[in-house]
Amino acid sequence: MANFEWYRSFITIYKHSSVSEAAKTRIMTQPAMSQHLASLEAEVGEPLFTRTARKMVPTERGKELYTELAPLIESLEETTLSFKTVSSPTLPVVKIGTAQEFFRERLAPYLHTFHMRVFAYYGLAAYILDLLTEDKVDIIVTSQKYTAPGIEYLHYVEEQFVIVAPYHYEEPDFNDSKQLEAWLCSQTWLSYGLELPIIRRFWRENFQKRPQMKPEHVLPDLHIILSAIEHGAGISLLPTYMLANSLQTNKVKIICKPYKVTNNLYFAYKIKNSTIPKLRILIEALKGNMPPTDSKNEV
Incomplete structure (x- = not known):
């Protein structure tokens, strides 16, 4: 079963076209980010990126997965942030x-x-x-x-x-x-x-x-x-x-x-x-x- 954090790492790599930049954004080590991607690819059963010397290029399966996942992940994060803002005490x-x-x-x-x-x-x-x-x-x-x-x-x-x-x-x-x-x-x-x-x-x-x-x-x-x-x-x-x-x-x-x-x-x-x-x-x-x-x- 896929881990939610694998999805978040995948989305971040897709946006930055780089494992190292994605790791910095998520405050993770590069090996941990690479492990998330490898685990998700194993779960999907095929590569999600083509690795080149300069950047990570999404495969057709990677593009398809991003299109389906991105709106869901962003909506979930916005909902969580909104809930946190409302529930957090604002009075001194x-x-x-x-x-x-x-x-x-x-x-x-x-x-x-x-x-x-x-x-x-x-x-x-x-x-x-x-x-x-x-x-x-x-x-x-x-x-x-x-x-x-x-x-x-x-x-x-x-x-x-x-x-x-x-x-x-x-x-x-x-x-x-x-x-x-x-x-x-x-x-x-x-x-x-x-x-x-x-x-x-x-x-x-x-x-x-x-x-x-x-x-x-x-x-x-x-x-x-x-x-x-x-x-x-x-x-x-x-x-x-x-x-x-x-x-x-x-x-x-x-x-x-x-x-x-x-x-x-x-x-x-x-x-x-x-x-x-x-x-x-x-x-x-x-x-x-x-x-x-x-x-x-x-x-």
């Missing part, structure tokens, strides 16, 4: 690193508007910065501005964190902040990490001291923390952007409302890539799709 690819919760709430709903292919990588600030410095991502969204050579930061948005409790949680009235602080320390807390990342900031900004308590549960996923609060596991600090549904369905409530803390998020990317069009397009798309800041849009 942007690799972004961020916290999983932020991507889910603030980026995922707008993916259809980006006009680009997004590859997401999740992790804490130090981890996604490593991905950026190692060129494994193009851009990150981070709350930490680490000093790193060649990295540029651009302010993105301000998050607002509030104390969230189960809907039927009892919140006593206090005359001063010291009583409130003592009461908060006595409650069951859920934290994103043992180091109490946002809780420590909340205490420092509102009570000018470090929190004197340990979390009951450490759950490194804000959505899991929210779910645990809905089921009565305790209280925690959560960003307001992820509370709308739980508040509307009376699963949680915000307590100690005057007390809150803000958290700035930044885009970070390598300075050498700052003018790449796909990054500028993504940044503008993300900025354009952001809802009003939490301070102006209380839930």
Whole structure:
């Protein structure tokens, strides 16, 4: 049975009238090209070319075979090329690193508007910065501005964190902040990490001291923390952007409302890539799709 590659080699030799030129065109060795032709001639049962000192002259059988094969081979190659062009991704690819919760709430709903292919990588600030410095991502969204050579930061948005409790949680009235602080320390807390990342900031900004308590549960996923609060596991600090549904369905409530803390998020990317069009397009798309800041849009 004839091999398809024999046919392609035969067509190429016919067009160039030379085995050596055909071999160069198909990026093959001359002996391999000659072997293709010999195999096809053996299959056909007669010579397809007359070999002269200067060129390969097709025989009548060779001319007949070329007339039949050429349109079929060319049509097949055009179809393959067309299919490859259509199926190949033409949109630019942007690799972004961020916290999983932020991507889910603030980026995922707008993916259809980006006009680009997004590859997401999740992790804490130090981890996604490593991905950026190692060129494994193009851009990150981070709350930490680490000093790193060649990295540029651009302010993105301000998050607002509030104390969230189960809907039927009892919140006593206090005359001063010291009583409130003592009461908060006595409650069951859920934290994103043992180091109490946002809780420590909340205490420092509102009570000018470090929190004197340990979390009951450490759950490194804000959505899991929210779910645990809905089921009565305790209280925690959560960003307001992820509370709308739980508040509307009376699963949680915000307590100690005057007390809150803000958290700035930044885009970070390598300075050498700052003018790449796909990054500028993504940044503008993300900025354009952001809802009003939490301070102006209380839930």
